[in-house]
Amino acid sequence: MPTPLPDIDREHVATFWARFLATTGLDPSTPLPAIVEPFGDSVELADELLALILHGPKRATAASYDELLMEGAALPQVGGMSLATDGAGRARAVMRTTDVRIGPLSSVDDAFAWDEGEGDRTRATWLADHHDFFGRFLPTVGIDFDPHMATVFERFELLYGE
Numbered sequence: 002m003p004t005p006l007p008d009i010d011r012e013h014v015a016t017f018w019a020r021f022l023a024t025t026g027l028d029p030s031t032p033l034p035a036i037v038e039p040f041g042d043s044v045e046l047a048d049e050l051l052a053l054i055l056h057g058p059k060r061a062t063a064a065s066y067d068e069l070l071m072e073g074a075a076l077p078q079v080g081g082m083s084l085a086t087d088g089a090g091r092a093r094a095v096m097r098t099t100d101v102r103i104g105p106l107s108s109v110d111d112a113f114a115w116d117e118g119e120g121d122r123t124r125a126t127w128l129a130d131h132h133d134f135f136g137r138f139l140p141t142v143g144i145d146f147d148p149h150m151a152t153v154f155e156r157f158e159l160l161y162g163e
Contacts, residue, residue, distance in 0.1 A: 003043030036083035044088030058118035066151035
């Protein structure tokens with residue numbers, strides 16, 4: 002059984018952000034990004050996907066457009082930064098969005114599946130894995146899964162990681 006995610010450790014996030022700003026020479030008053038969250042819906046998945054960001058090929062992600070709207074969450078913007086947290090709720094990576102596209106889940110292409118860096122990196126596996134994930138997760142937040150649902154396809158670059 003997957004382990005539920007804890008709350009974000011806001012104190013650690015603030016300290017991590019200050020280290021990032023100091024290390025990169027950015028203005029120390031640069032505000033914390035609006036998007037600070039884990040990838041996935043469990044401790045295990047958050048840690049697995051974070052490892053792919055920090056040490057591997059993961060440079061893309063997909064989210065349910067309806068979920069983001071329902072939560073009042075910020076949509077990623079090209080040039081915007083976000084923080085990925087680990088399974089303990091600690092910030093571990095700073096990413097900058099390089100591309101955003103909203104389209105049906107089924108519109109994912111081979112290049113995006115490859116850039117997401119998971120599994121065998123094929124479109125077929127990407128679709129199967131994301132059908133499983135969204136089919137499991139979305140009902141827990143009150144959204145019915147639809148294989149043609151509006152999806153936010155985001156590409157990013159890693160700016161900093163610990």
